[in-house]
Amino acid sequence: MSAYLIRRILYAIPILIGVNLLTFVLFFVVNSPDDIARSQLGDRRVTEEAIQTWKKSHGYHKPVVLNDNEEGFGKITQTIFFEKSIRLFLFDFGQSDSGRDIGHDISQRMWPSLAIALPTLLLGVLLNITFALLIAFFRATYIDFWGVIICVILLSVSTLFYIIGGQFLFSKLLHLVPISGYDTGIDAFKFLILPVIIGIIGGIGTGTRWYRTIFLEEIEKDYVRTARAKGLREGRVLFRHVLRNALIPILTGIVVLLPLLFMGSLITESFFGIPGLGSYTIEGIQRQDFAIVRAMVFLGSVLYIVGLLLTDISYALVDPRVSLR
């Protein structure tokens, strides 16, 4: 397995370089270094001299990708792309264009993101599995029929609707929870209830339908028929046999998501005023802070690759038929 892991990590390097290059190209197609300087310095009373000074102090005074004024490797190394990228691969995110340390900000903001994402995922999976098993148990009945219809309705509704509707109902009309905000430590709980509930409800449609499909697929298999033939009750068949075997795709589906939980949710965090990494990314984009955008895209890519790697490992761990070479 170790050879496999080393190979996969080596594969990740060109992927990350590619992602970084793509981010660079896309960002600099829209924003020149002068634009970045102006967006940081503001529009009022900014002189050309001030722009040049800012660019120099933030390392944006060099050519973007290729430096024709240099010789040999200098053509590549004396560029914005090289200088900004090489530190990323050492996980040194440097300073944002507005002067804050990005690594420090990430270390602070990943926890609020996780505080929402983790309970939403765990409780959501639990609820979705329960519903899916219930629907599978009553398959081909009116419960199955209406369950599927409700799921389709739920998954058709925009997340934004759940958020605004939830805030309106639970906070504005019923006065049960704060409409938005966050706090540190245990005081965070009252702010997390609503986004977590909304996250769970928003995911019921998709999750239940997906798990239902997995369960129905398992139910048709021979070992289930054998179990029934042995006289096991339907509940025992479902919970002891079907659920255990269906856990393989469910588990691997969850494992791939785990690292990305740190990245947070863009919309939820923004509407609930949660200072997580989702809102950090949105802020970086809105402020044209290239350093933040680049760091977050890079971090997202790394975590996604880690997620895929963990999925492969989890396959090997839960299914003896799979071996990684």
Added chain:
Amino acid sequence: MYNIPKFLSKAALVGLVQLCCAAGDAQASWNNPYPQSDHASNVFFSSFRERPKHLDPARSYSSDEYVFVAQIYEPPLQYHYLERPYMLVPLVSDGMPSIRYVDAAGQETLHDLPSGQVAYTVYEFRVKQGVRYQPHPALATRDDGRYRFHDLGPGDLGDIHSLADFGFNGTRELTAEDFVYQIKRIADPRRHSPISGLMAQYIVGFDELRSSLERTLEDTSSDSFVDLRDYTLTGAEVLDRHTYRIRIQGKYPQFLFWQAMPFFAPMPWEAEKFYSQPGMAARNITLDWYPVGTGPFYLAENNPNLRMVMRRNPYFRGEAFPADGSPDDIGLGLLADAGRIMPFVDRAVYSLEKESIPRWNKFLQGYFDDSGIGSDSFDQAVTFTGQGEAVLTENMSERGMSLSTSVETSTYYMGFNMLDDVIGGDGDSARKLRRAISIAVDFEEFISIFANGRGVAAQGPVPPGIFGARSGEAGINPYVYDWVDGRPVRKSLEDALGLMIEAGYAGGIDQSSGESLSLHFEAVSRGPDDKARLNWMRKQFKKLGIQLIVRSTDYNRFREKMLKGTGEIFFWGWNADYPDPENFLFLLYGPNAKAKHNGENASNYQNPQFDRLFMEVKNMDNGPQRQALIDEMVDVARRDAPWIWGFHPKKFSLHHGWVHNIKPNTMANNTLKYIRIDPQLREASTAAWNQPVLWPVWIAAGLLGLSLIPAVVSYRRRERVTAR
């Protein structure tokens, strides 16, 4: 860091306990975003929409930042809170500065001289004695007088994550040297001060200091401490412990207005020394994020991603609430606190609230003490009387809320690029075309549709309330309006069509080429909401038969077009730095043209008469002579019509009945100290407005329980049947 599962289980447990306790307390509001005890305290609650970028007074230059910076840092002067027109009064300066003029021969005089005869102006500031800085670790000393935290080693910052972690604070008296130090900081290239270029034109020796610092910085790390006390700035010198002098080139009366902005607030050298130590920046502990001021408040919690909390500065000297205001102020109770020592609130909590819906709802629930009014909520909050006066809706009035309105010292205009071949230039045809468009584009309608009536159609560049703006018939733009029945009435479309014929574009057809006239509007498209506004714009031009082609782009490209002078028609605005007509008229001054000089004259307007008058008006004191020259300038600009004068926005703000001493002041930013709160009324009101409503929850739970019964029955029945 946290142990997450443990943290979550603990949080869940405590949260449940909290909910149970709250359920037992009839007065508790479950949706209160603050600790329950805070709501009965003398705390001001508000919100901020955008995370401030910079809190360094040398760099900070936006209203988002001034919400905090202006309460913490104190420049020498401030605007009187109640008096109108806006008036400068001393803040930490002991009286207004003395002003002397020096002529070319080196003769000094206290008397005003014509600007042409003034070689230098000398301002002498006397600093109030006994003013002390907020508690801060940079000023903490040991028993032997040495600074406690000025020589930190690599391991000393291990457990330090914010200023509070240092454990020791100190203070010291404000001195004249701190003001001079700050002026030198504006010249420091590392600070990227936006007014560095402007001040280099005026403060004597500013450019030399900047060059000297640039040379020094070439050999040192950008983060290292450069003690600016070792550098000379000939135009700013310390005379004694409490007196300093600034010498500027020529005459620039507006320089005093700059002295009311945080750029010129004092900075102790110890702060720069403290923050420049290794490891501080990696923890985001920088002067850009942790201010050190003498103001009534200091920043106690600095979490721009969540909440900014300011507390009363325990070393604040105290300042009396102004005792003079207008008769209206007496009627509104604004002088009830006259002479009382400020600040009135102990703490101010500003929560980050990016989205308008939660922000508005929190205000309605009483969790924010004040609020602006978004377009979505406008009809819920405001209604107009038959006389066109904006008043609160009945529902809002019943809750004891108040509405305050004021015309902002801003202008939004539609500019014509005067470098353009068709619409620009000084020719008679182009001028008449611009005037025709100025009549056709109905900004009264624009204000009504797109600004909920929150604005005043502009008659020229200078907004009402600023010296130079005239009211009544004398103040109307005669090229666009007629004075009818005591009010300005926009000229008819026929007048505009007549001008089109005179311009050679009868019916929108270019008489020389026979082709229909097409003009290009440079729009910054932010989303689908802009579509209606752009369609409206097209319709206005269509009235004259002109086809308006909208060129939508992002803000960077728009700015690039403006810088290159390649745009044709655009929409832009300007917020005043200070309440002087110069700050608006300079937007049309030729040498400020954006395309040629990278200035703020975006329409690249150039008229020798206007430019000559501007140079005279710029350096004059307010008076009939200045007014006459401004009238002449405005008339020139109206005749040439480089802008459609657009509108001056009106600021509508709401506050609850427990908030006192609110008077809109669009120039002053340090207004938190004037605000007084009635916490008991707030607590009672919010408790009454936010009682939890539980019956729908019980009904929903009951329905869910009932719906499970057939499922359970069905399950049991299924379990009993034999396999098929």
